[in-house]
Amino acid sequence: MQQLQSRVNIYALLSRVLLQELDIDTLKMIKNDEIMLDFFPTLKEWEPLTTLPEQKLLEEYLNPDFVNLSVLHLIPYETFYTRDDQMIETGGANPVTDIYSAYDFMVDYEAARTLSSDHIGVELEFMHHLTNAEFEAQKNGDMIAVKDFKTAQHEFLNKHLLNWAPLYLINMKYESRTPLYYDGAEMALEFILSDNEYLTKELSL
Numbered sequence: 001m002q003q004l005q006s007r008v009n010i011y012a013l014l015s016r017v018l019l020q021e022l023d024i025d026t027l028k029m030i031k032n033d034e035i036m037l038d039f040f041p042t043l044k045e046w047e048p049l050t051t052l053p054e055q056k057l058l059e060e061y062l063n064p065d066f067v068n069l070s071v072l073h074l075i076p077y078e079t080f081y082t083r084d085d086q087m088i089e090t091g092g093a094n095p096v097t098d099i100y101s102a103y104d105f106m107v108d109y110e111a112a113r114t115l116s117s118d119h120i121g122v123e124l125e126f127m128h129h130l131t132n133a134e135f136e137a138q139k140n141g142d143m144i145a146v147k148d149f150k151t152a153q154h155e156f157l158n159k160h161l162l163n164w165a166p167l168y169l170i171n172m173k174y175e176s177r178t179p180l181y182y183d184g185a186e187m188a189l190e191f192i193l194s195d196n197e198y199l200t201k202e203l204s205l
Helices: 002-019 024-032 047-051 055-071 079-084 097-102 119-141 143-175 181-205
Strands: none
Touching: 024 055, 024 079, 047 181, 055 079, 055 143, 055 181, 079 143, 119 143, 143 181
């Protein structure tokens, strides 16, 4: 259960960091939680993190970097990478729409900084949704549901995230101007790869 809880928490953290600009509360949460900060080793050693006020950090460093990486210079959408014409599919033909509906997952477009449901932050949020559902099934002793949710996670990683997110995350790491997004890109890449290995082993037992 502890490993499952960790997976739930990591998907929640990654989706929050990659979905929209940080707010002061989220920044303080990362700064003041030693366990969480360990996921961001370059950020942890970054002098402005401890010497500048949170608002200044957000306005002058972190949020401009997010906009640069997610809106201006890079395109964090699956369909951009997987369609021949590199167009972002914003309608019902988006490849993730059906699986989201099957698991009662709704995209909050007002809260998210996204045009389409196949944004990397939304896809990671969906993985959080699935791992949290697995956690609840595990607590209730419903092992059939546990396996079903594991299978859904494995399929989603292989049919969606792993088909394009590594390329985006490598570019994001290279283009990042702050250690938060440098570390965030590296963490996300390593985690989705390792989580896929974990799920592959779990489902082969």
